[in-house]
Amino acid sequence: MNDLFSASGESPAISVSNLNRQAKTLLERGLARVCVEGELSNLARPASGHLYFTLKDSGAQIRCAFFRQRQRGPTIGFRDGDQMLAFGRVSLYEPRGDYQLIVDRLEAAGEGELRRRFELLKKRLADEGLFDESLKRPLPALPRRIGVVTSPSGAAVRDVLSVLRRRFPAVPVVIYPAAVQGDGAPFELIAALNAAAERAECDLLIVGRGGGSLEDLWAFNNEELARAIRACPIPVISAVGHEVDFTIADFVADLRAPTPSGAAELTVPDQAEWLRGLQATTLQLKKLMQRRLDDHAQAVDWLARRLAQSSPAATVTRQTERLQNARQRLMLAVRHNLNLHERRAEQWQSRLLRVTPSARVDKNAWQLQALRERLGRAALGRLKDLQQSLAITARALDSVSPLATLERGYAIVTDRQSGAVLHDADDVEIGASVRARLANGDLLATVTGRVSTADNKKS
Structure with a gap:
Protein backbone atom coordinates (compact mmCIF):
# COMPACT_ATOMS: atom_id res chain seq x y z
CA MET A 1 0.00 0.00 0.00
CA GLY A 112 -16.62 15.39 43.42
CA GLU A 113 -16.46 18.53 45.54
CA LEU A 114 -16.46 16.48 48.72
CA ARG A 115 -13.64 14.33 47.34
CA ARG A 116 -11.63 17.45 46.51
CA ARG A 117 -12.16 18.88 50.00
CA PHE A 118 -11.21 15.50 51.49
CA GLU A 119 -7.94 15.40 49.57
CA LEU A 120 -7.07 18.98 50.50
CA LEU A 121 -7.69 18.35 54.23
CA LYS A 122 -5.84 15.08 54.12
CA LYS A 123 -2.78 16.73 52.54
CA ARG A 124 -2.80 19.66 54.98
CA LEU A 125 -3.04 17.44 58.07
CA ALA A 126 -0.43 15.07 56.71
CA ASP A 127 1.93 18.03 56.15
CA GLU A 128 1.40 18.99 59.79
CA GLY A 129 2.50 15.49 60.83
CA LEU A 130 -0.86 14.54 62.32
CA PHE A 131 -0.71 11.14 60.60
CA ASP A 132 2.87 10.25 61.58
CA GLU A 133 3.36 6.67 62.67
CA SER A 134 5.52 7.82 65.56
CA LEU A 135 2.37 9.34 67.15
CA LYS A 136 0.47 6.05 67.01
CA ARG A 137 0.03 4.48 70.44
CA PRO A 138 0.03 0.72 71.03
CA LEU A 139 -3.25 -0.89 72.01
CA PRO A 140 -3.56 -2.78 75.31
CA ALA A 141 -3.34 -6.55 74.91
CA LEU A 142 -6.47 -7.03 77.07
CA PRO A 143 -8.41 -3.82 77.85
CA ARG A 144 -10.00 -3.47 81.27
CA ARG A 145 -12.96 -1.61 79.74
CA ILE A 146 -13.76 -0.62 76.15
CA GLY A 147 -15.58 2.58 75.14
CA VAL A 148 -17.61 2.83 71.94
CA VAL A 149 -18.32 6.28 70.48
CA THR A 150 -21.19 5.87 68.00
CA SER A 151 -24.90 6.09 67.57
CA PRO A 152 -26.66 3.95 70.22
CA SER A 153 -29.35 2.96 67.72
CA GLY A 154 -27.12 2.13 64.75
CA ALA A 155 -26.05 -1.25 63.42
CA ALA A 156 -22.42 -0.54 64.30
CA VAL A 157 -22.97 -0.70 68.06
CA ARG A 158 -24.90 -3.96 67.73
CA ASP A 159 -22.09 -5.48 65.63
CA VAL A 160 -19.43 -4.39 68.13
CA LEU A 161 -21.34 -5.72 71.14
CA SER A 162 -22.08 -9.00 69.37
CA VAL A 163 -18.43 -9.62 68.48
CA LEU A 164 -17.19 -8.63 71.96
CA ARG A 165 -19.78 -10.88 73.60
CA ARG A 166 -18.69 -13.78 71.42
CA ARG A 167 -14.92 -13.29 71.70
CA PHE A 168 -14.41 -12.08 75.27
CA PRO A 169 -17.58 -11.32 77.26
CA ALA A 170 -15.63 -10.62 80.47
CA VAL A 171 -14.56 -7.16 79.21
CA PRO A 172 -17.19 -4.50 80.06
CA VAL A 173 -18.28 -1.95 77.42
CA VAL A 174 -19.30 1.70 77.87
CA ILE A 175 -21.36 3.38 75.14
CA TYR A 176 -20.72 7.11 74.56
CA PRO A 177 -23.68 8.12 72.40
CA ALA A 178 -23.21 10.57 69.54
CA ALA A 179 -24.74 11.28 66.15
CA VAL A 180 -22.70 9.86 63.26
CA GLN A 181 -24.39 11.71 60.36
CA GLY A 182 -25.46 15.27 59.75
CA ASP A 183 -24.08 18.75 60.37
CA GLY A 184 -23.99 18.42 64.16
CA ALA A 185 -22.43 14.93 64.19
CA PRO A 186 -18.76 16.06 64.40
CA PHE A 187 -19.47 18.17 67.51
CA GLU A 188 -21.34 15.35 69.25
CA LEU A 189 -18.46 12.97 68.45
CA ILE A 190 -15.95 15.45 69.87
CA ALA A 191 -18.06 15.85 73.04
CA ALA A 192 -18.24 12.08 73.47
CA LEU A 193 -14.46 11.81 73.12
CA ASN A 194 -13.93 14.55 75.70
CA ALA A 195 -16.35 12.86 78.10
CA ALA A 196 -14.49 9.55 77.75
CA ALA A 197 -11.17 11.32 78.39
CA GLU A 198 -12.51 13.12 81.49
CA ARG A 199 -14.12 10.02 83.02
CA ALA A 200 -10.99 7.95 82.29
CA GLU A 201 -12.91 4.72 82.83
CA CYS A 202 -11.77 3.03 79.60
CA ASP A 203 -8.32 2.22 78.28
CA LEU A 204 -9.44 1.83 74.63
CA LEU A 205 -11.99 3.66 72.44
CA ILE A 206 -13.72 2.59 69.22
CA VAL A 207 -15.04 5.49 67.11
CA GLY A 208 -17.11 4.66 64.06
CA ARG A 209 -20.30 3.80 62.24
CA GLY A 210 -21.64 1.51 59.51
CA GLY A 211 -21.28 1.96 55.77
CA GLY A 212 -22.79 4.63 53.55
CA SER A 213 -22.06 7.14 50.82
CA LEU A 214 -19.37 9.78 51.01
CA GLU A 215 -21.95 12.28 52.25
CA ASP A 216 -23.09 9.84 54.96
CA LEU A 217 -19.51 9.41 56.21
CA TRP A 218 -18.59 13.10 55.94
CA ALA A 219 -18.82 13.76 59.68
CA PHE A 220 -15.62 11.71 60.13
CA ASN A 221 -13.76 14.00 57.69
CA ASN A 222 -14.04 16.95 60.07
CA GLU A 223 -10.78 18.73 61.01
CA GLU A 224 -11.84 19.45 64.62
CA LEU A 225 -12.78 15.80 65.11
CA ALA A 226 -9.41 14.71 63.70
CA ARG A 227 -7.56 16.96 66.16
CA ALA A 228 -9.75 15.72 69.03
CA ILE A 229 -8.91 12.10 68.19
CA ARG A 230 -5.22 12.93 68.07
CA ALA A 231 -5.40 14.80 71.40
CA CYS A 232 -7.41 12.10 73.17
CA PRO A 233 -5.27 10.50 75.94
CA ILE A 234 -6.91 7.11 75.32
CA PRO A 235 -5.86 5.00 72.30
CA VAL A 236 -8.48 5.24 69.54
CA ILE A 237 -9.51 2.74 66.85
CA SER A 238 -11.32 4.23 63.85
CA ALA A 239 -13.96 1.94 62.33
CA VAL A 240 -15.92 3.90 59.74
CA GLY A 241 -17.91 2.31 56.91
CA HIS A 242 -16.68 -0.63 54.88
CA GLU A 243 -13.18 -1.80 53.95
CA VAL A 244 -13.10 0.39 50.80
CA ASP A 245 -14.11 3.54 52.71
CA PHE A 246 -11.41 5.87 54.04
CA THR A 247 -11.94 8.97 56.22
CA ILE A 248 -9.67 11.48 57.91
CA ALA A 249 -10.46 9.78 61.21
CA ASP A 250 -8.88 6.57 59.85
CA PHE A 251 -5.57 8.31 59.19
CA VAL A 252 -5.35 10.18 62.50
CA ALA A 253 -6.48 7.34 64.77
CA ASP A 254 -4.00 4.99 66.43
CA LEU A 255 -5.37 2.10 64.36
CA ARG A 256 -7.81 1.79 61.46
CA ALA A 257 -10.26 -1.13 61.34
CA PRO A 258 -12.04 -2.00 58.09
CA THR A 259 -15.45 -2.26 59.83
CA PRO A 260 -16.88 -1.86 63.35
CA SER A 261 -16.96 -5.66 63.65
CA GLY A 262 -13.31 -5.76 62.60
CA ALA A 263 -12.50 -3.21 65.31
CA ALA A 264 -14.12 -5.44 67.92
CA GLU A 265 -12.07 -8.38 66.62
CA LEU A 266 -8.87 -6.34 67.08
CA THR A 267 -9.58 -5.11 70.61
CA VAL A 268 -9.91 -8.38 72.53
CA PRO A 269 -8.44 -11.85 72.11
CA ASP A 270 -10.51 -14.94 71.44
CA GLN A 271 -11.61 -16.26 74.83
CA ALA A 272 -11.12 -19.88 73.70
CA GLU A 273 -7.51 -19.18 72.72
CA TRP A 274 -7.04 -17.11 75.88
CA LEU A 275 -8.40 -19.93 78.07
CA ARG A 276 -6.19 -22.46 76.27
CA GLY A 277 -3.23 -20.19 76.93
CA LEU A 278 -4.22 -19.83 80.60
CA GLN A 279 -4.61 -23.58 80.91
CA ALA A 280 -1.21 -24.12 79.33
CA THR A 281 0.33 -21.50 81.65
CA THR A 282 -1.40 -23.08 84.66
CA LEU A 283 -0.11 -26.50 83.71
CA GLN A 284 3.39 -25.11 83.24
CA LEU A 285 3.22 -23.37 86.65
CA LYS A 286 2.07 -26.62 88.26
CA LYS A 287 4.99 -28.45 86.70
CA LEU A 288 7.43 -25.76 87.85
CA MET A 289 6.00 -25.76 91.39
CA GLN A 290 6.11 -29.56 91.52
CA ARG A 291 9.71 -29.48 90.32
CA ARG A 292 10.59 -26.90 92.99
CA LEU A 293 8.86 -28.98 95.65
CA ASP A 294 10.72 -32.10 94.50
CA ASP A 295 14.04 -30.21 94.57
CA HIS A 296 13.37 -28.92 98.09
CA ALA A 297 12.25 -32.38 99.23
CA GLN A 298 15.52 -33.85 97.95
CA ALA A 299 17.46 -31.08 99.73
CA VAL A 300 15.62 -31.82 102.98
CA ASP A 301 16.32 -35.54 102.63
CA TRP A 302 20.00 -34.84 101.98
CA LEU A 303 20.25 -32.55 105.02
CA ALA A 304 18.45 -35.14 107.15
CA ARG A 305 20.92 -37.81 106.04
CA ARG A 306 23.86 -35.53 106.82
CA LEU A 307 22.38 -34.78 110.25
CA ALA A 308 21.86 -38.45 110.95
CA GLN A 309 25.38 -39.27 109.78
CA SER A 310 26.97 -36.69 112.06
CA SER A 311 25.32 -38.02 115.30
CA PRO A 312 27.45 -40.08 117.87
CA ALA A 313 25.23 -43.12 117.40
CA ALA A 314 25.79 -42.96 113.63
CA THR A 315 29.56 -42.67 114.22
CA VAL A 316 29.56 -45.76 116.46
CA THR A 317 27.46 -47.60 113.90
CA ARG A 318 29.83 -46.67 111.08
CA GLN A 319 32.87 -47.74 113.11
CA THR A 320 31.18 -51.03 114.00
CA GLU A 321 30.39 -51.66 110.34
CA ARG A 322 33.99 -50.90 109.40
CA LEU A 323 35.27 -53.34 112.10
CA GLN A 324 32.94 -56.06 110.83
CA ASN A 325 34.02 -55.42 107.26
CA ALA A 326 37.70 -55.63 108.27
CA ARG A 327 37.05 -58.89 110.18
CA GLN A 328 35.30 -60.38 107.16
CA ARG A 329 38.13 -59.32 104.84
CA LEU A 330 40.67 -60.90 107.28
CA MET A 331 38.76 -64.19 107.42
CA LEU A 332 38.51 -64.22 103.64
CA ALA A 333 42.25 -63.62 103.30
CA VAL A 334 43.12 -66.42 105.79
CA ARG A 335 40.74 -68.83 104.05
CA HIS A 336 42.25 -67.91 100.71
CA ASN A 337 45.80 -68.56 101.93
CA LEU A 338 44.80 -71.92 103.40
CA ASN A 339 43.15 -72.96 100.15
CA LEU A 340 46.23 -71.86 98.23
CA HIS A 341 48.58 -73.93 100.44
CA GLU A 342 46.26 -76.95 100.22
CA ARG A 343 46.29 -76.78 96.42
CA ARG A 344 50.09 -76.52 96.40
CA ALA A 345 50.41 -79.56 98.75
CA GLU A 346 48.13 -81.57 96.49
CA GLN A 347 50.24 -80.60 93.49
CA TRP A 348 53.49 -81.72 95.23
CA GLN A 349 51.87 -84.97 96.35
CA SER A 350 50.75 -85.66 92.81
CA ARG A 351 54.24 -84.98 91.50
CA LEU A 352 55.80 -87.30 94.13
CA LEU A 353 53.41 -90.09 93.24
CA ARG A 354 54.38 -89.82 89.60
CA VAL A 355 58.16 -90.29 90.31
CA THR A 356 58.00 -93.36 92.73
CA PRO A 357 59.34 -96.83 91.44
CA SER A 358 55.94 -98.49 91.74
CA ALA A 359 54.45 -95.72 89.61
CA ARG A 360 57.19 -96.20 87.00
CA VAL A 361 56.58 -100.01 86.97
CA ASP A 362 52.85 -99.48 86.60
CA LYS A 363 53.48 -97.04 83.80
CA ASN A 364 55.86 -99.41 81.96
CA ALA A 365 53.45 -102.35 82.44
CA TRP A 366 50.69 -100.27 80.96
CA GLN A 367 52.90 -99.29 78.04
CA LEU A 368 53.91 -102.99 77.52
CA GLN A 369 50.28 -104.05 77.52
CA ALA A 370 49.50 -101.36 74.99
CA LEU A 371 52.39 -102.51 72.75
CA ARG A 372 51.22 -106.12 73.03
CA GLU A 373 47.73 -105.17 71.96
CA ARG A 374 49.09 -103.12 69.07
CA LEU A 375 51.30 -106.12 67.97
CA GLY A 376 48.32 -108.52 68.07
CA ARG A 377 46.22 -106.10 66.03
CA ALA A 378 49.08 -105.68 63.53
CA ALA A 379 49.59 -109.50 63.20
CA LEU A 380 45.91 -110.09 62.62
CA GLY A 381 45.85 -107.35 60.01
CA ARG A 382 48.89 -108.80 58.25
CA LEU A 383 47.38 -112.31 58.27
CA LYS A 384 44.18 -111.01 56.73
CA ASP A 385 46.16 -109.23 54.01
CA LEU A 386 48.10 -112.48 53.17
CA GLN A 387 44.89 -114.53 53.10
CA GLN A 388 43.31 -112.06 50.70
CA SER A 389 46.43 -112.14 48.48
CA LEU A 390 46.53 -115.97 48.50
CA ALA A 391 42.88 -116.17 47.52
CA ILE A 392 43.44 -113.77 44.62
CA THR A 393 46.49 -115.81 43.45
CA ALA A 394 44.55 -119.11 43.73
CA ARG A 395 41.76 -117.70 41.61
CA ALA A 396 44.32 -116.56 39.02
CA LEU A 397 46.04 -119.99 38.95
CA ASP A 398 42.76 -121.80 38.75
CA SER A 399 41.76 -119.73 35.72
CA VAL A 400 44.87 -120.97 33.76
CA SER A 401 45.01 -124.52 35.19
CA PRO A 402 44.77 -127.47 32.66
CA LEU A 403 42.40 -129.12 35.04
CA ALA A 404 40.01 -126.28 34.54
CA THR A 405 40.27 -126.85 30.79
CA LEU A 406 39.48 -130.59 31.28
CA GLU A 407 36.41 -129.61 33.30
CA ARG A 408 35.09 -127.84 30.20
CA GLY A 409 35.17 -131.14 28.12
CA TYR A 410 38.68 -131.06 26.71
CA ALA A 411 41.34 -133.83 26.95
CA ILE A 412 45.14 -133.98 27.12
CA VAL A 413 46.58 -136.50 24.71
CA THR A 414 50.08 -137.94 25.33
CA ASP A 415 52.24 -140.61 23.71
CA ARG A 416 52.06 -143.76 25.84
CA GLN A 417 55.68 -144.64 25.42
CA SER A 418 57.30 -141.19 25.81
CA GLY A 419 54.55 -139.42 27.76
CA ALA A 420 54.99 -136.37 25.56
CA VAL A 421 51.95 -134.23 24.98
CA LEU A 422 50.77 -134.45 21.39
CA HIS A 423 50.11 -131.19 19.62
CA ASP A 424 50.16 -132.04 15.89
CA ALA A 425 48.30 -134.98 14.28
CA ASP A 426 50.99 -135.26 11.61
CA ASP A 427 53.53 -136.18 14.31
CA VAL A 428 51.62 -139.37 15.30
CA GLU A 429 52.03 -142.62 13.36
CA ILE A 430 49.08 -144.77 12.38
CA GLY A 431 48.83 -147.64 14.86
CA ALA A 432 50.60 -145.70 17.65
CA SER A 433 49.28 -146.07 21.18
CA VAL A 434 48.12 -142.79 22.91
CA ARG A 435 46.71 -141.82 26.31
CA ALA A 436 43.83 -139.28 26.63
CA ARG A 437 43.42 -137.67 30.07
CA LEU A 438 39.89 -136.48 30.83
CA ALA A 439 38.51 -134.58 33.77
CA ASN A 440 37.67 -137.88 35.40
CA GLY A 441 39.96 -140.77 34.37
CA ASP A 442 42.14 -141.65 31.30
CA LEU A 443 41.44 -143.36 27.96
CA LEU A 444 43.93 -145.71 26.23
CA ALA A 445 43.60 -145.72 22.42
CA THR A 446 45.29 -146.76 19.20
CA VAL A 447 45.54 -144.33 16.26
CA THR A 448 43.67 -145.72 13.27
CA GLY A 449 43.68 -142.58 11.20
CA ARG A 450 44.35 -138.88 11.28
CA VAL A 451 42.85 -135.70 9.93
CA SER A 452 45.10 -132.69 9.46
CA THR A 453 44.11 -129.11 10.02
CA ALA A 454 44.01 -128.49 6.28
CA ASP A 455 41.58 -131.37 5.85
CA ASN A 456 39.33 -129.97 8.60
CA LYS A 457 39.19 -126.64 6.84
CA LYS A 458 38.31 -128.36 3.50
CA SER A 459 35.56 -130.39 5.10
Missing part, protein backbone atom coordinates in the same frame (compact mmCIF):
# COMPACT_ATOMS: atom_id res chain seq x y z
CA ASN A 2 2.88 2.39 0.74
CA ASP A 3 3.93 2.23 -2.88
CA LEU A 4 0.53 3.49 -4.09
CA PHE A 5 -0.19 7.19 -4.33
CA SER A 6 -3.38 9.17 -4.26
CA ALA A 7 -4.81 10.64 -7.44
CA SER A 8 -3.21 13.99 -6.69
CA GLY A 9 0.18 12.35 -6.14
CA GLU A 10 0.81 14.38 -2.98
CA SER A 11 1.39 11.57 -0.37
CA PRO A 12 1.42 7.78 -0.16
CA ALA A 13 -1.76 6.03 1.01
CA ILE A 14 -1.80 4.32 4.47
CA SER A 15 -3.97 1.52 5.84
CA VAL A 16 -6.97 2.13 8.09
CA SER A 17 -5.21 0.27 10.89
CA ASN A 18 -2.20 2.53 10.58
CA LEU A 19 -4.40 5.64 10.60
CA ASN A 20 -6.27 4.53 13.73
CA ARG A 21 -3.00 3.60 15.43
CA GLN A 22 -1.54 7.08 14.74
CA ALA A 23 -4.75 8.76 15.90
CA LYS A 24 -4.70 6.72 19.13
CA THR A 25 -1.07 7.69 19.78
CA LEU A 26 -1.85 11.40 19.21
CA LEU A 27 -4.86 11.27 21.55
CA GLU A 28 -3.07 9.47 24.38
CA ARG A 29 0.03 11.67 24.16
CA GLY A 30 -1.75 14.94 23.49
CA LEU A 31 -4.34 14.80 26.28
CA ALA A 32 -3.36 14.31 29.92
CA ARG A 33 -5.56 12.54 32.47
CA VAL A 34 -8.94 14.24 32.50
CA CYS A 35 -12.08 14.40 34.67
CA VAL A 36 -15.29 14.51 32.64
CA GLU A 37 -18.74 15.29 34.04
CA GLY A 38 -21.86 14.12 32.25
CA GLU A 39 -25.07 12.12 32.33
CA LEU A 40 -24.78 8.33 32.39
CA SER A 41 -26.58 6.53 29.54
CA ASN A 42 -26.50 3.27 27.58
CA LEU A 43 -25.01 1.47 30.63
CA ALA A 44 -24.04 -2.15 29.78
CA ARG A 45 -22.87 -4.82 32.26
CA PRO A 46 -21.49 -7.87 30.38
CA ALA A 47 -20.56 -11.08 32.20
CA SER A 48 -16.88 -10.06 32.18
CA GLY A 49 -17.61 -7.47 34.90
CA HIS A 50 -16.54 -4.49 32.75
CA LEU A 51 -18.83 -1.45 32.43
CA TYR A 52 -19.52 0.18 29.06
CA PHE A 53 -21.57 3.41 28.96
CA THR A 54 -21.90 6.87 27.38
CA LEU A 55 -21.39 10.22 29.11
CA LYS A 56 -23.40 13.02 27.51
CA ASP A 57 -24.46 16.60 28.01
CA SER A 58 -26.76 18.83 26.00
CA GLY A 59 -24.30 19.21 23.15
CA ALA A 60 -22.17 16.01 22.84
CA GLN A 61 -21.44 12.52 24.07
CA ILE A 62 -18.43 10.19 24.47
CA ARG A 63 -18.16 6.41 24.80
CA CYS A 64 -16.57 5.17 28.04
CA ALA A 65 -15.06 1.85 29.20
CA PHE A 66 -14.64 1.09 32.93
CA PHE A 67 -12.71 -2.20 33.16
CA ARG A 68 -13.27 -4.57 36.07
CA GLN A 69 -9.64 -4.55 37.33
CA ARG A 70 -9.81 -0.74 37.75
CA GLN A 71 -13.06 -0.75 39.76
CA ARG A 72 -12.73 0.04 43.46
CA GLY A 73 -15.91 -0.63 45.36
CA PRO A 74 -19.45 -1.55 44.31
CA THR A 75 -20.91 -0.24 41.03
CA ILE A 76 -24.35 -1.84 41.29
CA GLY A 77 -25.94 1.49 42.24
CA PHE A 78 -25.05 3.23 38.97
CA ARG A 79 -28.12 3.88 36.76
CA ASP A 80 -28.84 5.60 33.44
CA GLY A 81 -29.56 9.26 34.03
CA ASP A 82 -27.12 9.64 36.98
CA GLN A 83 -24.87 12.68 36.85
CA MET A 84 -21.35 11.27 37.13
CA LEU A 85 -17.68 12.29 37.31
CA ALA A 86 -15.41 10.04 35.24
CA PHE A 87 -11.64 10.20 35.82
CA GLY A 88 -9.45 8.65 33.13
CA ARG A 89 -7.59 9.06 29.85
CA VAL A 90 -8.73 9.57 26.26
CA SER A 91 -7.99 6.77 23.82
CA LEU A 92 -9.23 5.21 20.58
CA TYR A 93 -10.54 1.68 19.97
CA GLU A 94 -8.65 0.77 16.80
CA PRO A 95 -10.85 -2.04 15.35
CA ARG A 96 -13.88 0.30 15.07
CA GLY A 97 -12.17 3.68 15.14
CA ASP A 98 -14.25 4.70 18.17
CA TYR A 99 -13.05 7.66 20.18
CA GLN A 100 -13.52 6.75 23.90
CA LEU A 101 -12.63 7.49 27.51
CA ILE A 102 -10.85 4.75 29.52
CA VAL A 103 -12.18 5.33 33.07
CA ASP A 104 -10.02 4.84 36.17
CA ARG A 105 -12.57 6.05 38.73
CA LEU A 106 -16.28 6.76 38.56
CA GLU A 107 -18.29 8.60 41.19
CA ALA A 108 -21.42 10.66 41.52
CA ALA A 109 -20.94 14.26 40.48
CA GLY A 110 -22.13 15.49 43.86
CA GLU A 111 -19.23 13.66 45.53
